[in-house]
Amino acid sequence: MGTFFTMLVPIIIGTVALWGMVRKVDVYSALISGAEEGLGVLIRIVPALVGLLTAVYMLRASGVLELAAEALAPLLTNLGIPPETVALMLVRPVSGSAALGVGAELISTYGPDSLIGRTAAVMLGSTETTFYTIAVYFGAAGIVKTRYAVPAALCADLAGFLAAAWAVRLLF
Amino acid sequence: MAAIWTGMVVISILCGLATGNGGAVGAAALEGAGAAVDLCLAMSGVLCLWMGVMEIMKRSGLSAGLSRLLRPLLGRLYPAFARDRDVMDSISANVSANLLGLGNAATPLGIQAARLMSRRTPGVASDSLCMLVVCNTASIQLIPTTVAGVRLAAGCETPFDILPAVWLASALSVTVGILATKLLARLWRD
Numbered sequence: 031m032g033t034f035f036t037m038l039v040p041i042i043i044g045t046v047a048l049w050g051m052v053r054k055v056d057v058y059s060a061l062i063s064g065a066e067e068g069l070g071v072l073i074r075i076v077p078a079l080v081g082l083l084t085a086v087y088m089l090r091a092s093g094v095l096e097l098a099a100e101a102l103a104p105l106l107t108n109l110g111i112p113p114e115t116v117a118l119m120l121v122r123p124v125s126g127s128a129a130l131g132v133g134a135e136l137i138s139t140y141g142p143d144s145l146i147g148r149t150a151a152v153m154l155g156s157t158e159t160t161f162y163t164i165a166v167y168f169g170a171a172g173i174v175k176t177r178y179a180v181p182a183a184l185c186a187d188l189a190g191f192l193a194a195a196w197a198v199r200l201l202f
Numbered sequence: 203m204a205a206i207w208t209g210m211v212v213i214s215i216l217c218g219l220a221t222g223n224g225g226a227v228g229a230a231a232l233e234g235a236g237a238a239v240d241l242c243l244a245m246s247g248v249l250c251l252w253m254g255v256m257e258i259m260k261r262s263g264l265s266a267g268l269s270r271l272l273r274p275l276l277g278r279l280y281p282a283f284a285r286d287r288d289v290m291d292s293i294s295a296n297v298s299a300n301l302l303g304l305g306n307a308a309t310p311l312g313i314q315a316a317r318l319m320s321r322r323t324p325g326v327a328s329d330s331l332c333m334l335v336v337c338n339t340a341s342i343q344l345i346p347t348t349v350a351g352v353r354l355a356a357g358c359e360t361p362f363d364i365l366p367a368v369w370l371a372s373a374l375s376v377t378v379g380i381l382a383t384k385l386l387a388r389l390w391r392d
Contacts (some may be wrong), residue, residue, distance in 0.1 A: 050264075053263060060258045061255065080234075088234065092226075130352070133349070158340065164203075166313065170316060180206060189379070199240060200369050202367075
């Protein structure tokens with residue numbers, strides 16, 4: 031089973047290529063023309079990410095996330111979320127690498143099988159770097175008016191965090 | 203997005219000044235801009251690869267088959283594009299990659315769908331486009347390999363025992379995201 035998952039990407043690519051050959055598609059030229067289109071997409075994403083990451087890095091350096099975590103901890107404890115994981119919740123939507131760092135820290139400090147360690151792991155596993163995803167998708171599609179995408183996505187994140195904390199309490 | 207971005211910058215400056223981290227905020231602004239380009243370069247290979255694989259899938263009819271399979275579900279989530287085959291094919295591939303836990307593949311495929319969708323409403327996020335983004339930010343990941351790796355490194359003997367909890371939380375988060383999007387689509391006034 032383990033090998034299957036590590037080999038999943040090459041298996042998919044191989045299957046697609048074989049199927050293409052069966053259907054008499056010029057597999058290689060299709061691959062190249064698709065990849066070329068990818069370069070154009072990439073160029074459109076760069077400006078959106080420059081804008082976002084500049085703000086995200088500033089936010090992280092300013093210490094506002096730690097302040098907010100302290101302020102929110104009592105409220106979230108009442109909802110069944112371990113206060114130690116509040117910092118993780120706040121950093122998760124804005125920075126994937128920072129969230130992984132915070133999560134790994136919690137897991138190694140409290141132990142992978144502790145309530146806090148498990149909650150952190152489930153939170154990381156069941157959510158995405160929301161702002162990054164939004165920036166990449168809307169950047170590539172040239173969207174300026176994002177309408178209600180951000181609030182709706184943050185609703186989903188909040189639900190994911192609460193569900194993560196409750197699911198760990200329920201199942202372990 | 204304009205208000206959110208300006209808000210993030212202003213809050214960072216004010217909070218940086220208040221906590222005495224002003225210098226760090228200044229350095230971080232420049233660091234972040236550089237990191238964005240690094241990140242794009244880092245993802246460029248994978249992005250081009252999967253867009254290429256998607257092109258093969260499209261020309262060989264594989265993505266059309268996939269989207270026939272997922273149409274009952276996706277047609278309901280994206281009613282405006284239910285008859286647009288290109289969009290449906292891309293979304294189907296995006297959903298499949300997400301389910302397999304191939305986040306790296308899901309992003310280029312989803313971007314493809316987003317670009318096709320935006321042709322109808324240039325510059326404005328339509329209801330369907332919001333739905334696509336929310337579904338992707340909520341992440342339906344069946345096998346969270348990165349987190350399992352972290353747990354393993356911390357000495358966990360059964361790193362995958364969190365799977366049921368992850369599925370439960372993911373499912374709930376996606377459900378709430380979809381409901382919130384449907385609700386806001388009705389309530390939102392531009």
